Amino acid sequence: MSETFLDALVVGAGFGGIYQLKKLKDQGLYVIAIDVASDVGGTWHWNRYPGAMSDTESYLYRYSWDQEDLKTYPWTKHYLYQPDILAYLRHVTEKHNLRQHMHFNTELISAVWDDSSSRWIVETSTGVTYKARYLITALGLLSRQNLPHFRGIDDYTGELYHTGSWPDNVNLKGKRVGVIGNGSTGVQVITAIAKDVKQLVCFQRNPQFSVPSGQGPATPEYRKSINNDYNKIWKDCKDSMFGFGFEEASRPTSSVSEEERIAIYEKAWNRGGGFRFMFETFGDITTDVDANNCATDFIKKKITATVNDPEKLQKLMPTQLYARRPLCDAGYYDQFNLPHVSIVSLKDTPIAHFTPTGITTSDGTPHDLDVVIFATGFDAVDGSYTRIRIQGRNGQTLKDHWSNSSGPTSYLGLTIPGFPNMFMILGPNGPFSNIPPAIEIQVDFISNMIADAEKTNGAGTGKGKTVIEATPQAEQDWTEMCDEMSKGSLFAKTDSWIFGANVEGKKRSVLFYFGGLKAYGDRLKDVVGHGYQGFTGL
Numbered sequence: 001m002s003e004t005f006l007d008a009l010v011v012g013a014g015f016g017g018i019y020q021l022k023k024l025k026d027q028g029l030y031v032i033a034i035d036v037a038s039d040v041g042g043t044w045h046w047n048r049y050p051g052a053m054s055d056t057e058s059y060l061y062r063y064s065w066d067q068e069d070l071k072t073y074p075w076t077k078h079y080l081y082q083p084d085i086l087a088y089l090r091h092v093t094e095k096h097n098l099r100q101h102m103h104f105n106t107e108l109i110s111a112v113w114d115d116s117s118s119r120w121i122v123e124t125s126t127g128v129t130y131k132a133r134y135l136i137t138a139l140g141l142l143s144r145q146n147l148p149h150f151r152g153i154d155d156y157t158g159e160l161y162h163t164g165s166w167p168d169n170v171n172l173k174g175k176r177v178g179v180i181g182n183g184s185t186g187v188q189v190i191t192a193i194a195k196d197v198k199q200l201v202c203f204q205r206n207p208q209f210s211v212p213s214g215q216g217p218a219t220p221e222y223r224k225s226i227n228n229d230y231n232k233i234w235k236d237c238k239d240s241m242f243g244f245g246f247e248e249a250s251r252p253t254s255s256v257s258e259e260e261r262i263a264i265y266e267k268a269w270n271r272g273g274g275f276r277f278m279f280e281t282f283g284d285i286t287t288d289v290d291a292n293n294c295a296t297d298f299i300k301k302k303i304t305a306t307v308n309d310p311e312k313l314q315k316l317m318p319t320q321l322y323a324r325r326p327l328c329d330a331g332y333y334d335q336f337n338l339p340h341v342s343i344v345s346l347k348d349t350p351i352a353h354f355t356p357t358g359i360t361t362s363d364g365t366p367h368d369l370d371v372v373i374f375a376t377g378f379d380a381v382d383g384s385y386t387r388i389r390i391q392g393r394n395g396q397t398l399k400d401h402w403s404n405s406s407g408p409t410s411y412l413g414l415t416i417p418g419f420p421n422m423f424m425i426l427g428p429n430g431p432f433s434n435i436p437p438a439i440e441i442q443v444d445f446i447s448n449m450i451a452d453a454e455k456t457n458g459a460g461t462g463k464g465k466t467v468i469e470a471t472p473q474a475e476q477d478w479t480e481m482c483d484e485m486s487k488g489s490l491f492a493k494t495d496s497w498i499f500g501a502n503v504e505g506k507k508r509s510v511l512f513y514f515g516g517l518k519a520y521g522d523r524l525k526d527v528v529g530h531g532y533q534g535f536t537g538l
């Protein structure tokens with residue numbers, strides 16, 4: 001048991017935590033980052049399943065602030081696989097000497113605000129208590145696994161994995177494998193393992209739309225052109241809605257002839273990229289049902305042209321709007337032409353129960369399986385928070401605070417009244433966009449705010465009493481605006497983690513700010529320009 005007094009504690013050593021740690025170190029604060037994992041990486045430490053890949057293009061799935069690194073750090077494909085991203089994050093950690101300020105295998109057990117000392121008292125699994133003036137949580141959007149319970153699951157004697165905590169050295173070769181779930185993860189894992197396994201049974205609740213990823217080698221010429229343009233690329237990225245590095249279309253679907261429309265879809269299909277297909281072709285796919293239908297007609301024809309078996313085709317054919325997180329793949333639908341790959345529609349025959357040897361569906365069919373893979377996603381966004389005890393003023397926990405409102409709330413996706421000096425990276429109602437640039441915008445804001453607060457206290461003295469807190473009104477206004485903004489989006493009309501509608505018993509509510517990255521960044525500048533509007537203590 002020991003106590004460590006800190007200026008700031010960063011919780012999490014993924015993309016957000018690494019950058020936050022660096023910023024506050026550079027500002028002269030005494031700061032430590034902790035992580036339950038044994039090393040850096042966050043999401044990319046845990047999600048080691050076969051085929052795990054970021055579908056943000058390589059040149060933008062990184063930090064923008066190290067110019068030298070941007071131009072020299074090697075990448076050879078248009079998208080990065082999990083090992084590439086992990087290697088990159090380790091490299092950044094080493095290059096900037098951050099590891100010495102990180103404590104791994106350290107789980108946050110509770111964080112309690114102490115009014116008398118104006119510090120967060122953070123208990124950890126190692127027995128060390130941190131007493132920090134600032135608490136910055138970089139817990140990740142997608143870190144708490146969704147593990148649905150099925151009857152008899154404890155009796156199952158085969159191997160069982162969730163993709164979000166994939167162990168090393170899993171061998172699927174020659175085995176009978178079942179995969180539950182077909183979101184981004186399921187599509188990636190199914191595509192990656194299909195050829196190697198003896199039998200693959202895909203348990204699918206709702207078919208989704210997936211387009212080709214366009215993964216492939218990035219030529220030296222391509223890399224050179226990116227390098228020459230990086231300043232503009234990052235500016236354009238942060239000035240865009242979604243931050244994926246392309247110009248988002250504004251033209252409505254109906255503004256072009258049918259022939260032209262098909263040509264635009266076809267071009268996007270051949271180029272590849274889920275975000276590109278959804279946001280680079282037409283500006284109204286996710287806001288207008290007719291536009292959405294035009295896009296889905298096109299994708300459905302592609303699925304039909306790919307899948308040979310009429311029964312499999314019928315099961316794979318989506319019936320909902322194209323308004324979940326867009327998916328892309330490296331030949332997902334093709335895998336179903338392999339005779340040993342089958343699909344079970346859980347809409348028709350739900351999982352009845354597990355048995356010692358596999359899964360039995362409601363029609364009584366036993367599926368004998370050596371391995372079952374849960375690609376069932378995450379209790380996203382607020383799920384990362386409600387699993388731990390974070391207690392603010394007056395003994396109120398974050399869980400209480402959120403259960404008293406219509407859902408998880410925040411001011412700017414960053415702070416919550418009653419939880420002073422606590423800042424969330426990617427908290428509820430932060431921007432719906434490519435993650436690394438959103439993280440940078442938030443970390444820069446938090447760091448500047450802390451720097452401004454420290455000016456009156458003297459950095460590193462550990463004696464500061466600055467207490468920054470969002471006002472309840474600011475939280476309410478932000479939440480109402482996020483709610484209102486989301487109503488125009490078709491994403492709100494489909495059930496997915498983006499609205500908390502994927503986990504049994506979870507309240508459906510808005511979890512993102514849908515105004516886009518630029519508007520979000522502008523709003524933060526505005527808040528600063530108005531003397532930290534919506535905050536007290538500065």
Ligand code: NA7
Nearest residue numbers: 148181182183184185186205206325375376377378497502
């Ligand atoms: P997702 O996108 O939430 O997908 C989870 C999948 O698991 C999806 O197909 C779900 O079906 C399915 N699921 C969830 N619960 C069940 C139960 N109880 N029974 C059967 N099937 C179930 O998670 P991912 O990991 O794929 O992706 C999450 C994000 O990570 C992704 O958006 C990227 O940003 C990275 P459903 O469609 O809900 O019917």
